Amino acid sequence: MKKSAYLKVMLGAGALAVITACGGEENLNDDNNAGAENNNDNNNTEEASGDDVTLELYSSMTAEGERGEFEDLIAEFEEENPNISIEANFPGGSYEDQLRVMMAADDVPDLFDTHGWSQLRYGEYVRDLSGMDWVDDLDEQMEDIVTDEDGKVYTYPMNQAQDGVIYNEDVLDEHGIEPPTNWDDFREALETIRDESGGQVAPLWIPGGDDWTLAQMVDQMMTPMFETHPDHDYTDEFQDGSFDWSNYEPMGELMLGLHEDDLLNQDVLTAQFAQAPEIMASGQAGFMFIVGSIGPDAQEVNPDANIGLVPTPAYHDGDDPSWIGGERNTISISEDADHPEEAEKFIEFMTEDEPATRIAEATNVDSALEHIEPDAFYSEYYDRYSDVEVIPYFDRVHLPSGMWDVMATTTAELLSDGDVEGAAQTMGSEYERLREEDDGEDDLDDIDEEDIEDFEDEDNE
Template sequence: MKTFLKSLIFICFISVLLIGCSTDGSSDETNGESGKDGVTLSLYSTVTNEADQIAMESVIEKFEEEYPEINIDYNFPAGEYESQLRVKMAANDMPDLFDTHGWSQNRYGEYTMDLSDMDWVADLDPALEEIFTDEDGKVYAYPINQAKDGLTYNKNVLDEYGIEPPNTFDEFMTALETIKEESNGEVIPLWFGGSEEGEFGQFFDQFATPLLITHPDYDYSEALLDGSFNWEPYTFLPEKLLEMQEKELINLDALTAQVHEKTQLLAQDKIAFVMATTPIGAVRELNPDAELGVMPVPAIHEGGEQSWIGGERHTYAIWKDTEYPEEAKTFIEFLAQPEIVQELAEGTSLPAGLTNASADIYFQPYYDEYSDVMVEPYFDRVFLPSGMWEPMGTAGQELLSGSLTPEDVSEKMATEYTRLLEQEGSE
């Protein structure tokens, strides 16, 4: 009898444990659904450099502390972002929150929730209104920061060789040649992490604006928009990139260099110029005496003007079919608090997208210095069909590897431009 009672007690004890384990497992499964443990929002972002990721992770952690019932499952796919989002768009299964990275209306518009009823819209920087708001008043995404790209330069290097930031492309080429000669080849005049196609895409995209858009005598914007553009004038850019390679004004390993190498080389004063804006934080961790500057894209044609290349950088849109619209809006509202706006602007070293906070940004004195320079939208976002970024970047790789001539690059651009325009027209 005693043995029977002991067995019965043991069975009951095991049953309680199993029930407890089953309950725990069920809670895990409901995490992310409308269960008692709250919901999980999926979030995809294009942030790639470590400083930006740290800034975003810090803000997400603060949000989850304040709203423990809402979990953020964040993803930073880097170079795989666009391909992953295209798959999700095709399946109509988007993340709850996602980065529109310059395509809030043209590419992602039909997948985004209208955010016009949110309080933060009143603080949207006027420079971004046309980008995020359509003629019907729909607001497509929340701007974490805004782009103001040109070139980043190593101020220590330019000061050492007595070089002023160039205003024109001819001055830019002269500066590159001077740096090579004066440093005896120890400093790379213009550096590319060309193992990633986007490095060359950035060069072509930024310089296309002064070449083809902003000078009144060389304004091809209408032809680009209506599909009649003759790509011959574009050949100037691959010709100049090839000339830079032949004169050893870019790094010898431009086709294989990894983007992450840039930080260390800048810290060692081994690079003079890079495309776009490079955060100073990681560089100064390696060299506290490092000094970087930013400048607009030089003018190309005589009488032309410099241009900042900008608009939307990192954003969060809410998927229109999310199961958790209120929770997603709660996250956006959290981001729009002045102290969080400031934290993200300073953490990413870029101007904020809202006007309700003042951020201490390292490059702000340079933005102030060139405050009279117009901010032009990224060339590909306005004038090229969706999908042109990849062929634009790979054309640079093929050019420097010797498989394409400058004329071939323009022909490739023309072919892809026509193909993708026709593809858009058939959709």
């Protein structure tokens, strides 16, 4: 399936400056080529002497099934290449913090996952992959996201996200609800479930005890609210810092209204993400703004459960729904990798038909390579809504680094205290603070020296 190409904002031009690489970008390709030649000489010597090579890999994968498949593929690569070992690490929720410490210590892993920030956060730390064969097969949408205006390819995206809203088909069928694609129909569907289920089914279930799920919904809804409708497109204002944050109040009213009208689960602020498969499998929820492995995990709990997926609903009249996406799991090569040829060899292995298909199916999303058509859990729905455009995550393009956590905590506070105006003010003040912190500079200076020393001690051990 080929997705529609859509990218209103070029990620390399006009985006918020987050890293210092922007100033020296024009010399990166020359530096990379020179570095590659030196490393090639070293690697040829190593191969001739039969030396073994160990590559350190860090991945942000958290789901057990996804990690298991990736580890199986790593083992198969090692079997095919007995002189190359890969030391795989899966830090889970601490992934981002660990990578920041590694960057501050100038000790980035040979291979690592840029988890949606290949250019803005990690751009100066990764090698250019544009010379690799698989680049020509990149989906057009994904090529735009991981390639800058000079042609540098920052990462290999193993898969690509297309986030929308999952739903229990049996719950919708019971109440005569068609999968909604705009906000008015979506809210009407929630109200129908509330009124007809007698409180036994949460219309929209959010595990806000893990507050990143609140940020997930807000981030998805910022796209239709502030970007895709031409009369409500504030992206330029977000980019240049002039956005009037009083315009954010409708988002606060949307979230608070769902809570006050009993359209969310009563335990929205304490429910845990780990409960999601059981909740969806047992028909205790109609909709969730979390996709990923929840569908297949729910079917493992209850094989008879029918889980569907619909794009993120349009918010303004006359607008269309959207897939919210971008790269999900990636493999980049460190700019300072000691063994770049071996690292490229692993990426080449992962782009072969079987590994590329297996990783897409294990992560239940589409491949970033055009010729790969995985039998993923949601493939039916990606095909059904193949005309819906895929739009990059709002925070990755239009907000400064750190706003995800702000969206999470501010939304949790809003649902607790009901202060819509205060939520908008907090979002605005934090946006300004984070923009000033970025201001063309990386945000690594605030990392505790003890953290760096601890990391270096562990690395030496």
